[in-house]
Amino acid sequence: MARAGLGTGWDCLLANDFDAKKAASYAQNWGDDHLICDDIRNLAPEDMPGAPDLVWGSFPCQDLSLAGMGGGLKAARSGTFWPFVHHIQTLRDDGRAPAVIALENVLGTLTSHKGKDFAAICRALRDLGYLYGAVVMDAALFVPQSRPRLIIVALRADLALPDGVSGQSPQDPWHNKALRTAFEGLPKSLQKHWLWWQMPLPPERILRFADLVEDFPKSTKWHSKQDTRALLSMMSEVNLAKVETAKASGVRMVGTLYKRTRVEHGIKVQRAEVRFDEIAGCLRTPAGGSSRQLIMVVERDEIRSRLISTRETARLMGLPDSYKLPERYNEAYHLTGDGVAVPVVRHLSQHLFEKLVPAKQGARA
The missing domain is CATH 3.40.50.150 (Vaccinia Virus protein VP39)
Known part of the structure; x- marks a missing residue:
């Protein structure tokens, strides 16, 4: 790069x-x-x-x-x-x-x-x-x-x-x-x-994260409703409030999400933390325990989620769509x-x- x-x-x-x-x-x-x-x-x-x-x-x-x-x-x-x-x-x-x-x-x-x-x-x-x-x-x-x-x-x-x-x-x-x-x-x-x-x-x-999102990604698939509900169940009240605010906006909101381990009341729990500020979190390599970034799309009462696509990660790094990426997801994400x-x-x-x-x-x- x-x-x-x-x-x-x-x-x-x-x-x-x-x-x-x-x-x-x-x-x-x-x-x-x-x-x-x-x-x-x-x-x-x-x-x-x-x-x-x-x-x-x-x-x-x-x-x-x-x-x-x-x-x-x-x-x-x-x-x-x-x-x-x-x-x-x-x-x-x-x-x-x-x-x-x-x-x-x-x-x-x-x-x-x-x-x-x-x-x-x-x-x-x-x-x-x-x-x-x-x-x-x-x-x-x-x-x-x-x-x-x-x-x-x-x-x-x-x-x-x-x-x-x-x-x-x-x-x-x-x-x-x-x-x-x-x-x-x-x-x-x-x-x-x-x-x-x-x-x-x-x-x-001027570019927003939502401008880079693929509707039909080739490298990953949209989660089932059950998987999306599981992500929501991992959110703290603060992050659930962000989702509710996105729903109430009445417009399509695209956020990014990481799973992180937090200590609550002396116990380690895995939390899903989302942001809807039009900026993706820092991309990290999917190794050494680091989680891969996900995206969440909220449009009124409809909520969809999935892994961020490899082409979206390339766009976040400023690479043109003509740039050839590895076919395997983890290899492209690591790159x-x-x-x-x-x-x-x-x-x-x-x-x-x-x-x-x-x-x-x-x-x-």
Whole structure:
């Protein structure tokens, strides 16, 4: 999805993922002549062709996520950040250091190990010879999905900083309270290399979640009335009230729903929690106990429910309907739930990357 967001103005030199199913999907849409499906630790210098202008890294979030086990950058999955750093070092030693590095991950990166992991990332970028800053971007600015993500952007220190891309102070909404707090917690030696990236706000989003919903999805089916009643029976009084309000509105209301485990009176119970605010909840991968998102359509006294379709998840990520998805539901859901929203990358590329990379034909990533 980062590839889709960068657009046609960029040439991709190398794409890498260790997941064979995701790699197969990438190949189906973009080709496999520049794709390596393997653990990043196994890449060799000769696997990295040319001199890239941009290197984008979305390293696993499980050990940094607030819902994860808290292993941080020392754990096996999120710890793949360090082989990534090693490869940038290899490129630098070979005179091919990229002009720009972009790192994408969950907001838990800011607070993991009380800020020590965030400081470690900044220190690694400094030691590689880069200035760096970060922005928090919620996909909800562009598409109807609540999906805040941290994007760390680093510029090679020997390159000129163009006018208008960096300011003296934080800028809303890109630098929220959590990011400002994380910056304040950095040692002074790391703050000296910090940049407050500046970007314009996108146009106000008009697209609603209801606009993306399929009446006749191919990847899933509408629940039986019995299954829908079972979902309603799992709702708390607060969530049932939301359904009643939707019924009373007299218009078609489309909401999204997650099943979550809550502790009530000392007992764990599974609850169905719904929202009718025209925004989908954050897509997650259907693994590790995470539930898959459902939708609920209320039209007067009629209530229907089902799993969100894979095409709907792709639309929530900003992918066009022409984008080829895996046929199996879980594979397609995993692909979209583990990605970065396309218009988020497009906004970064248009207002930051393309200004930071020295002007020339065919930028390389």
